[in-house]
Amino acid sequence: MADKSQGLSQDFVHLARVALSERGQDIQAFLHRVARKRRDVDPQLAQDIIALLREAPTRSSPLRRSVEAAIPVDTDSRFQLLRVEANPEMPHEPVYFGEVRQTLDRLVEERRRVTDLFEAGLQPTRTVLFTGPPGVGKTLAARWIARELGKPLLILDLSAVMSSYLGRTGANLRHVLDYAKALDCVLLLDELDTIAKRRDDAGEIGELKRLVTVLLQQLDDWPSTGLLIAATNHSELLDPAIWRRFEQPLDFPLPTKEGINVFIQSLLEGKIQKSIEWSKVLSIIFYGKSYSEIEREINLARRSAALKGINLEAQLPEILRMSTRSKDDQIQLAIDLVTFGFASQRKAHELTGVARDTIRSRSNHDIQVI
Ligand SMILES: Nc1ncnc2c1ncn2[C@@H]1O[C@H](COP(=O)(O)OP(=O)(O)OP(=O)(O)O)[C@@H](O)[C@H]1O
Ligand SMILES: [Mg+2]
Numbered sequence: 001m002a003d004k005s006q007g008l009s010q011d012f013v014h015l016a017r018v019a020l021s022e023r024g025q026d027i028q029a030f031l032h033r034v035a036r037k038r039r040d041v042d043p044q045l046a047q048d049i050i051a052l053l054r055e056a057p058t059r060s061s062p063l064r065r066s067v068e069a070a071i072p073v074d075t076d077s078r079f080q081l082l083r084v085e086a087n088p089e090m091p092h093e094p095v096y097f098g099e100v101r102q103t104l105d106r107l108v109e110e111r112r113r114v115t116d117l118f119e120a121g122l123q124p125t126r127t128v129l130f131t132g133p134p135g136v137g138k139t140l141a142a143r144w145i146a147r148e149l150g151k152p153l154l155i156l157d158l159s160a161v162m163s164s165y166l167g168r169t170g171a172n173l174r175h176v177l178d179y180a181k182a183l184d185c186v187l188l189l190d191e192l193d194t195i196a197k198r199r200d201d202a203g204e205i206g207e208l209k210r211l212v213t214v215l216l217q218q219l220d221d222w223p224s225t226g227l228l229i230a231a232t233n234h235s236e237l238l239d240p241a242i243w244r245r246f247e248q249p250l251d252f253p254l255p256t257k258e259g260i261n262v263f264i265q266s267l268l269e270g271k272i273q274k275s276i277e278w279s280k281v282l283s284i285i286f287y288g289k290s291y292s293e294i295e296r297e298i299n300l301a302r303r304s305a306a307l308k309g310i311n312l313e314a315q316l317p318e319i320l321r322m323s324t325r326s327k328d329d330q331i332q333l334a335i336d337l338v339t340f341g342f343a344s345q346r347k348a349h350e351l352t353g354v355a356r357d358t359i360r361s362r363s364n365h366d367i368q369v370i
Contacts, residue, residue: 007037028053055087072175074168081176085153088146094137095255095263095291103250104141108148111227123224125248129192131235132252135292138231139190141252145227146186154180159191169195170210177218186227192242193234212239219245255291257283263291267298272313277340284333285319317343320351334359 011034018026035049072081096104110117110124117124130138139155146153156176173195180187195211219242222228230246232238243249255263260283268275286294297319305315320333334354337343345363349356 070179072172072179074172076168081156081172082179083155083157085143085146085155088143088153090140090143090147092266094140094144095259095266096137096141097256097259100137100141100250100252103248104145107227107248108145111149124227126222126224126226126228127219127246128227128229128248128250129243129246130229130231130250130252132233133254133290134233135290136252136254137291138233138252139188142186142188142229142231145229149186149227152183152185153188154183154185155188155190157190158194170214173211174214174218177214180228181218181223181226184225186229189228189230191232192230193232193237212242216241216245254288255294257287259291260286260289260294263294264298267295268312271302272311272316274313274340274342277336277342278313278316281333281336281340281342282316282319284329284336287329317347317351330354331358331362335363338363 015027015030015034018030031049031053035046035053038049039046071084073079074081107125107128114124130141132138142155143153156173177187195208195215219228235243235251261279264279264282264286265275268278272278282294286297289297301315301319302312304318305312308315320337330352331354334348334352337348337351338345338359343351345356345359348354348359
């Protein structure tokens, strides 16, 4: 152990120094040196570092480098048209259920076993359309797919490109699509509705029509080597011709109570003791909200708890005061609070407004049923 740690702290300090100066090449060169130096004393560490270096964009990784080197730009402004995530990462694992889960798994499986498909004379799905309200994981799903496949994710945010360069958007879109077509990547056209408006839209102008035409052509021609994903939360604005062009439409609904429960558990796990029970209670409160709204509420509670210097567990009841819900949910909530030992009958009445008699009789009834 003493051998292993020898010199490690100096290396660490040196690494911190180079990292803080943000010189990517120097960080990589130094890590190579450390890996070589440590190969004999700590083979595992050396192996881990080498694995990290392999994933990072470097000269020895031509695909990733070419992705980063030649990102298309707007000819006049030199504004980059694409955001590139060479190694897509997520703040936490996404939660998907039912059809969404199955379809995402299948899309990944198709790519992993593409030779089986080719042998059967088939091609993997090339174009996918994600629809659904804001904050339910559409952008996240594109990132997840790219990560699972170990491919870079290229994101074209159409609302950003459109707002600044409407006059040249047709050329820019073609430029980006041609570029992405030639790479082994996942391309996400985010906020697709910005261009894919219905043709009978009163405000539509010639440029928008041209854009739709470019998009329709490209969707038909998209190669099976690439995966094109488009996302929108205004599917009703899409031209039906565009809908039809996508091989796989996929609707992301608002989370179910089960989905919320699993999601909150993942957010609270390790941060409070009774994470399972709290997740159940909060899934009643948050029903009807999106994942991102729920995450925001939980983060808000974490911040408040930290500022007050109290446990998150002591802050969570505050969330109960804020929300509105149906009478049945209100009663269920009051009973859960008492059953899980989070509140006395009086406190549960205060937090939910349910009469103490109702709580008493229903809690007793529930216990007898169990
Ligand atoms: N299914 C999910 N599982 C876990 N976290 C999620 C999920 N959906 C959303 N989130 C959280 O909410 C954030 C926003 O999600 P995302 O950007 O994917 O939403 P979106 O559906 O693309 O919304 P918009 O239509 O507004 O672009 C994510 O970064 C993540 O933290
Ligand atoms: Mg999005």
